[in-house]
Amino acid sequence: MNITKKIVIAGAGAVVLLAGGGVAYASVNAPVAPKVGVEQAIDIAKKQVPGAWVRSADHDDDGTWDVELIKDGTEHELELDAASGKVLKNRTEKADDDD
Numbered sequence: 252m253n254i255t256k257k258i259v260i261a262g263a264g265a266v267v268l269l270a271g272g273g274v275a276y277a278s279v280n281a282p283v284a285p286k287v288g289v290e291q292a293i294d295i296a297k298k299q300v301p302g303a304w305v306r307s308a309d310h311d312d313d314g315t316w317d318v319e320l321i322k323d324g325t326e327h328e329l330e331l332d333a334a335s336g337k338v339l340k341n342r343t344e345k346a347d348d349d350d
Contacts, residue, residue, distance in 0.1 A: 285310055285314070285316070285333030285334070286333065286334045286335075287316065287331065287332075287333050287334065287335070287336045289308050289310070289316070291336060292308055292316035292318055292331050292333070292336070293305055293308055293318060295318075295329075295331055295336050295338065296308075296318035296320055296327075296329045296331065296338075297320070299327070299329060299338060299341060300320045300322055300327045300329075302322055303320035303321060303322035303327060304320065304321055304322070305318065305319070305320055306319040306320060306321050306326070307319045310333060314332065314333050314334060315330050315331060315332060315333055315339065316329075316330070316331040316333050317329070317330055318330075318331065321346055324345060324346050325343050325344070325345060325346060326343065326344050326345070326346040326347075327341065327342070327343050328340070328341075328342045328343070328344075329341050329342075
């Protein structure tokens with residue numbers, strides 16, 4: 252009977268530790284809401300490429316906004332820091348027929 256109690260107690264302790272570890276992992280890896288909203292990200296991108304129209308704006312889990320704009324047959328892909336609004340990358344390429 253003592254062995255059974257020890258096994259039950261050890262098993263319960265393991266469950267508590269695993270559950271607590273899962274909560275800690277989830278809180279560390281939970282997505283953080285961006286400080287710069289989608290409207291702000293689009294405004295920043297449009298200031299970089301005046302006169303362009305916005306094709307898409309997506310928030311990534313890495314804490315950035317990806318904003319795609321089209322102007323005069325050129326596609327502009329901007330990556331913005333979602334915390335500060337700073338432009339991290341600005342790539343251009345000729346727009347496809349789909350664009």
